[in-house]
Amino acid sequence: MAWSTRELADLAGTTVNTIRHYHRLGLLDVPERRYNGYKEYEVRHLVCLLRIRRLVDLGVPLSQIGDVSAGGGGTPDALRELDAELAARIERLQQARSDIAVILRDNAPADAPAGFESVASRLSETDSSIIHIYKQLYDEDAIADVRKMVEADTDAVGADIDALPADADEATRQQLVERLAPILARNLIDYPWLSDPAAHLSTSKHVTQQTLVEVMVELYNPAQLDVLARASILAREQLPSALDEHGDAG
Template sequence: MAWSTRQLAELAGTTVKAVRHYHELGLLDQPERAANGYKRYGVEHLVVLLRIRRLAGFGLSLAQIADMERTGEPPAEALRLLDAELAEAVERLRRIRAELAEILARRLPPELPAELAPVAGRLSHEDRSLALVMTRVYTPEAAEAYIDLLRDIEPHPVDEVFMNLPADADERARRGAAEQMLPLVRGVLADYPALDRSGLPPADAARTGEVVTAMMRVLCNPAQLDVLKRVGDRLAEEREPPRGTWPDTRPAGADSREEDEEPAP
């Protein structure tokens, strides 16, 4: 029994192009040709082709299959690695299905982490957009803290003051909003320290900062951005001493003169 290239490809469930590619790689021997010049494949070619298709279906590369064909032994290490990769893929798919089940059951916004399910209903479109970005660019520790914050935080009068601040708010209104917001932000950073400076990945802090800044410019008007900057500047001043000075770590009441300085006569 002999088959043409097209017939062989159809029997193996592949394409003529794939058969020719296997010839080029040396995976499949060239068949003899009939008197009219056409290739004539036999059972041995079909067996090899089916074996290639079987191993490729497992996820082995053509290079790995070529090694196995050359040595005549199955690539045990490659198969073990493949099995480990498949186990990870199965676990990932299991987690995805569990999240999808929760999203469908609770009719949740699919872009939000499943941990935000309890509070998804009270998050505005802007809050959801911000959560989506922050949980992506923050470090894992900071992202977890941010999710905890969204779940735990209760509405505060300062939120309404900030959200209702008009774009053309005057200096007094901006300063007042910043003064009201400062204690609230201090409390948040005290309760969720991972949201402080460690929130941005050190290796990519510049680009991450640009993403966060761009996001805030979309969500906030100029006056609100100014308030956020004032709060950030004040917190930075509280964390660090003024330039050119050093914090005095001596006990209270200690003499300001050097210890080895002789007393004045």
């Protein structure tokens, strides 16, 4: 019994192009041709092809199939490595499914920062961009605190700053500074690491600082940067009285 390339592909549940690819890689021998020029596959070719398909289904890379199918001493190690890769892939897929469920539950944008789906409606495009970058620069504890800050922020000052034009007048800027400063002061009290975040960095201090400078310049216009800088200074000036109020409240 002999088969054509098409018949062999159908028997093995694959395609003609796949068989040709295996020929090019040297995984499957090229058979003799009939008098009419067509290849003539035999049982040994079918068995070889089915063995290759089995290993492919297991996830063995084509580049390793020759070694694995030969059953050399390294085969168990190769399979263990493959199993570890598959386990990691399954974990990633399970996490992706979990994330998708949260996104659907909270009706959040698909590209919302992970963990911020429930507050995504409060985030401006700039806020979302910055949080994505924060997640690369800070550890999980710091990001959890950032999420708490977003959840606790019910003031519309963030939206007003986002809408601030580059040529905003001084009165408008000052008003925003005075609204933002107490919020920043409260955050400095509730999250002391903000004053010295070194312990919560995921990368070097230099890279973090350099990245944040680039981010701020790119995402904020001059008026917004002015408000943020002045509000930060004012917040630190207000910190002693804010601490007193915090102590009285305690």
